[in-house]
Amino acid sequence: MKPEVMQTFATLKEVHERHNCHKLVTFEESLKIVGAAHAVHCCIWSEADKPLAGLDTDNTKTLDKRATILMHLRFDGSLGFGGGEVDEQLAGVSLQQGQLVTVKAIQRELEEEINFDGAKHQIDQSNYLYSTVQKDTRRGVELVLHFYAYQVFKMYLFM
Numbered sequence: 001m002k003p004e005v006m007q008t009f010a011t012l013k014e015v016h017e018r019h020n021c022h023k024l025v026t027f028e029e030s031l032k033i034v035g036a037a038h039a040v041h042c043c044i045w046s047e048a049d050k051p052l053a054g055l056d057t058d059n060t061k062t063l064d065k066r067a068t069i070l071m072h073l074r075f076d077g078s079l080g081f082g083g084g085e086v087d088e089q090l091a092g093v094s095l096q097q098g099q100l101v102t103v104k105a106i107q108r109e110l111e112e113e114i115n116f117d118g119a120k121h122q123i124d125q126s127n128y129l130y131s132t133v134q135k136d137t138r139r140g141v142e143l144v145l146h147f148y149a150y151q152v153f154k155m156y157l158f159m
Contacts, residue, residue, distance in 0.1 A: 022132030036142040040106040041083030046154040084109040
């Protein structure tokens with residue numbers, strides 16, 4: 001990834017940390033949280049080929065856009081990245097097994113939600129960015145969120 005794009009994802013990570021709504025943990029630390037539920041989400045993105053124009057009525061303003069991202073309408077009515085819960089329990093599994101399970105889960109969720117072709121686009125642990133943990137007040141357990149980013153060519157975002 002280009003440094004500018006990595007900076008954008010690093011900024012998102014800092015926002016989580018600063019607002020103290022999510023505690024940052026390493027992937028390995030997340031596997032040691034007994035009883036935690038795990039979820040995976042992935043930002044599918046493409047490099048911007050030109051600035052975005054027409055942000056006002058007379059088309060004079062432009063935005064120096066760095067990327068186009070794919071978000072969709074989620075079950076709760078908000079916009080979000082594709083993803084969902086990991087079905088398997090991860091507490092106590094090896095680092096390698098945990099990585100395999102989460103990558104399999106993100107591939108499955110993206111295929112279900114947006115018909116993402118996992119045979120054409122292989123998400124793996126190199127696409128992993130960070131993990132956070134928060135209290136899931138609805139279920140009364142810790143919720144670990146694993147965040148990935150995957151770059152595609154722009155034409156794949158609009159197929």
